[in-house]
Amino acid sequence: MSNANQAMAARYKNNFLKEIEEQAEMGEWVKMCMQCGVCSGSCPTHFHPGWEHPPQEIFMMIRAGKREEVLTSPSMWMCTSCYNCYVRCPRKLPITHIMHGIAEYAYRLGLAPKMQPTLHLSQTFWRNCTKTGRVNEVRLTQSLYFKDGFMAGIKKGLEMKDVALGLIKAKRLNILEALGFGHKCKDQQGIQKMLAKARELEAKRKNRQVTA
Amino acid sequence: MARNENEVSAEAHVSEANGQRSGRRQYAFYPGCSSQKGASASNYLTSVESMCKVLDIKITEIPDWNCCGASISYAEAGELPRHVMNARNFALAEQHLPGQDIVATCAACWLGARETKERLEHSSVLLADTQEALKEAGLQIRAIPEIRHMVEVLIEDLGYEELKKPVKKPLQGMKFAGYVGCQTNRPFGIHGESFENPVYLDKLIETVGGEAVPYDQKVTCCGGALAFSEPDKAQAQIKDIIESAYDNGAEMLVTPCPLCQANTEIYQSQINKKYGTKFNMPVLYYSQLMVLAYGGTAKEAGLDGNVIRARKLEEFASK
Ligand code: SF4
Numbered sequence: 001m002s003n004a005n006q007a008m009a010a011r012y013k014n015n016f017l018k019e020i021e022e023q024a025e026m027g028e029w030v031k032m033c034m035q036c037g038v039c040s041g042s043c044p045t046h047f048h049p050g051w052e053h054p055p056q057e058i059f060m061m062i063r064a065g066k067r068e069e070v071l072t073s074p075s076m077w078m079c080t081s082c083y084n085c086y087v088r089c090p091r092k093l094p095i096t097h098i099m100h101g102i103a104e105y106a107y108r109l110g111l112a113p114k115m116q117p118t119l120h121l122s123q124t125f126w127r128n129c130t131k132t133g134r135v136n137e138v139r140l141t142q143s144l145y146f147k148d149g150f151m152a153g154i155k156k157g158l159e160m161k162d163v164a165l166g167l168i169k170a171k172r173l174n175i176l177e178a179l180g181f182g183h184k185c186k187d188q189q190g191i192q193k194m195l196a197k198a199r200e201l202e203a204k205r206k207n208r209q210v211t212a
Numbered sequence: 213m214a215r216n217e218n219e220v221s222a223e224a225h226v227s228e229a230n231g232q233r234s235g236r237r238q239y240a241f242y243p244g245c246s247s248q249k250g251a252s253a254s255n256y257l258t259s260v261e262s263m264c265k266v267l268d269i270k271i272t273e274i275p276d277w278n279c280c281g282a283s284i285s286y287a288e289a290g291e292l293p294r295h296v297m298n299a300r301n302f303a304l305a306e307q308h309l310p311g312q313d314i315v316a317t318c319a320a321c322w323l324g325a326r327e328t329k330e331r332l333e334h335s336s337v338l339l340a341d342t343q344e345a346l347k348e349a350g351l352q353i354r355a356i357p358e359i360r361h362m363v364e365v366l367i368e369d370l371g372y373e374e375l376k377k378p379v380k381k382p383l384q385g386m387k388f389a390g391y392v393g394c395q396t397n398r399p400f401g402i403h404g405e406s407f408e409n410p411v412y413l414d415k416l417i418e419t420v421g422g423e424a425v426p427y428d429q430k431v432t433c434c435g436g437a438l439a440f441s442e443p444d445k446a447q448a449q450i451k452d453i454i455e456s457a458y459d460n461g462a463e464m465l466v467t468p469c470p471l472c473q474a475n476t477e478i479y480q481s482q483i484n485k486k487y488g489t490k491f492n493m494p495v496l497y498y499s500q501l502m503v504l505a506y507g508g509t510a511k512e513a514g515l516d517g518n519v520i521r522a523r524k525l526e527e528f529a530s531k
Pocket residue numbers: 032033034035036037038039040055056059088089090091092093095
């Protein structure tokens with residue numbers, strides 16, 4: 001168990017619902033769920049196998065105090081942010097954000113599944129876009145391909161070769177970005193300072209350690 | 213608790229008359245990183261610029277705008293840092309282009325920015341924290357501008373009639389499947405449209421003389437950012453969309469969003485390999501159709517930026 005996880009488990013003792021309400025974004029909505037199942041039936045990743053536990057089940061498990069099972073589940077990471085559930089829920093739960101919020105919290109506690117590809121994408125995307133203020137699509141793609149090691153990266157790169165060549169031909173992928181000539185914001189320093197402050201304030205509000 | 217997009221969207225339409233003040237419509241433009249030059253949706257930008265010229269819409273880039281992080285950065289970013297990134301753009305727009313609505317061309321940018329606006333307007337705690345973070349970059353929010361998608365500007369500020377006037381070459385006899393996807397449709401949507409069957413894209417297609425075919429995958433999710441991290445699942449979703457478009461007689465797909473465009477276009481070859489299909493369907497932006505119907509060239513419409521070339525439209529443009 002990571003330190004952060006131990007500390008939180010101790011702080012909330014057996015009240016997992018309260019923990020989610022206070023720590024996960026929009027977590028205070030979980031108790032409003034009436035278990036109708038509309039969200040599960042609306043979720044695209046449910047039609048194409050993906051979810052271990054659809055949103056309805058996750059919310060039930062939270063109320064049943066199944067802390068470990070919920071926080072280590074791969075389910076939340078399957079959310080495509082399509083907002084189907086969100087617009088259909090009769091109780092108006094902001095399900096998309098709750099799923100993201102639980103996933104984010106699990107990640108902060110070190111409980112997210114190891115090598116979870118969507119978590120990796122999230123990390124890579126955010127770091128890529130906040131480094132200069134703008135996404136560098138070439139570097140983003142490189143770091144995504146090479147996450148499983150050099151050979152796997154080459155293989156993935158070859159599989160995607162046609163896709164990339166098509167984009168280069170159509171002038172939609174700028175190879176110069178790999179060399180650092182890509183798009184950037186002028187006030188990168190200001191952006192860094194602003195984000196550092198935001199992380200500090202968020203940790204303070206949630207009574208957590210500052211991460212990264 | 214704040215989940216008030218309905219109230220907010222009602223309020224958003226108060227600004228409908230924006231821009232008419234000075235005769236010419238003016239907007240603070242937020243291109244988003246995918247629409248920059250040399251980026252994956254640069255041809256979207258080309259066509260939008262040509263379209264705006266014809267319609268006399270003035271878009272001015274927000275100086276030094278930053279990327280918003282999109283929905284997918286939720287895990288690494290957390291809550292406040294994500295909102296602060298959007299808030300920086302609000303502050304810059306307000307400072308340099310006062311009184312102008314922000315207009316985005318990317319559905320994800322639009323959604324992210326609207327979400328931030330809504331949360332900041334409903335949570336004084338979040339707003340105070342945001343202001344404190346912005347101070348580090350020498351910025352401050354006074355009033356948050358309205359956040360519009362380019363499609364809203366077209367259909368609400370101009371209207372279909374107005375959009376029809378400059379049509380010189382109607383796209384007669386061409387069949388398009390309007391692919392609305394998720395993020396221009398949910399959770400906010402375009403005012404007055406239903407989530408299950410929004411018709412604005414079909415109407416835009418018809419406005420420029422094309423035929424909008426009905427099909428059942430209009431609002432199906434393409435997998436979004438998971439096309440990268442869970443390619444098999446996303447490609448299964450994309451396959452359903454393209455297949456249904458073909459089955460209903462469409463020759464091309466039309467989208468309002470750079471990520472939908474990329475996902476439904478660039479993976480067709482991989483889907484063909486995996487499923488033995490023979491997909492080769494061009495995927496266009498609404499703005500590309502409009503430029504062509506307004507008599508623009510293939511280049512002005514950014515047709516050279518399509519990976520699956522739209523041969524029929526290229527021929528049409530040269531005539
Ligand atoms: S649709 Fe809403 S109320 Fe119904 S199970 Fe899902 S979250 Fe609960």
